[in-house]
Amino acid sequence: MSLPDKAFPVSWDQFHRDTRALSWRLSGLGQEFKAIVCITRGGLVPAAIISRELNIRMIDTVCIATRHDYVNQGDTVLLKGISPELMENGGEGVLVVDDLTDTGKTALEVRAMMPKAHFACVYAKPSGVPTIDTFVTEVSQDTWIYFPWDMGFTYQEPIAKGHRG
Numbered sequence: 015m016s017l018p019d020k021a022f023p024v025s026w027d028q029f030h031r032d033t034r035a036l037s038w039r040l041s042g043l044g045q046e047f048k049a050i051v052c053i054t055r056g057g058l059v060p061a062a063i064i065s066r067e068l069n070i071r072m073i074d075t076v077c078i079a080t081r082h083d084y085v086n087q088g089d090t091v092l093l094k095g096i097s098p099e100l101m102e103n104g105g106e107g108v109l110v111v112d113d114l115t116d117t118g119k120t121a122l123e124v125r126a127m128m129p130k131a132h133f134a135c136v137y138a139k140p141s142g143v144p145t146i147d148t149f150v151t152e153v154s155q156d157t158w159i160y161f162p163w164d165m166g167f168t169y170q171e172p173i174a175k176g177h178r179g
């Protein structure tokens with residue numbers, strides 16, 4: 015899989031701030047959410063922060079793995095579904111959380127399970143924006159977001175020498 019040209023590295027501090035901003039936006043909706051369903055694995059981190067900010071203590075997961083092998087590029091496998099009681103009434107009152115929406119494929123798959131749930135992501139790319147309800151920061155489609163849990167602390171090339179970040 016080839017990565018997009020532009021890089022958007024996110025630190026733990028920035029991710030925490032952006033997820034707090036998402037929590038503020040969600041609290042401004044004036045809606046009481048009865049549960050969070052986080053889309054693993056990326057949704058686990060913002061779900062913990064939003065759960066604390068909005069005092070939502072019922073947390074479930076939907077476990078989806080994207081296959082990145084050459085033949086099945088982009089195919090997804092559902093490893094664990096959502097608790098049946100949360101899916102009642104189309105998932106009304108449920109908050110679905112993920113770190114980002116890119117093509118929108120993952121969000122659409124979960125929407126098919128809970129069409130009335132509210133979908134929130136910290137980051138969004140243009141193709142994914144119509145598939146969710148609330149997000150904080152939009153980046154262009156040709157940008158790759160580097161999350162803090164995927165990164166280490168390493169030397170950076172100067173911009174003049176071809177640095178990408």
Ligand SMILES: O=P(O)(O)OC[C@H]1O[C@H](OP(=O)(O)OP(=O)(O)O)[C@H](O)[C@@H]1O
Binds near residue numbers: 053113116118119121
């Ligand atoms: O909008 P899409 O094109 O579907 O892409 C967005 C999804 O891709 C990433 O998850 P990924 O499947 O890479 O797995 P992970 O969360 O387990 O790291 C990200 O966490 C979103 O869930």
Ligand code: HPA
Binds near residue numbers: 114157
């Ligand atoms: O931009 C991205 N960053 C990290 N994981 C991803 N999965 C889809 N798009 C991205």
Ligand SMILES: [Mg+2]
Binds near residue numbers: 057
């Ligand atoms: Mg994910």
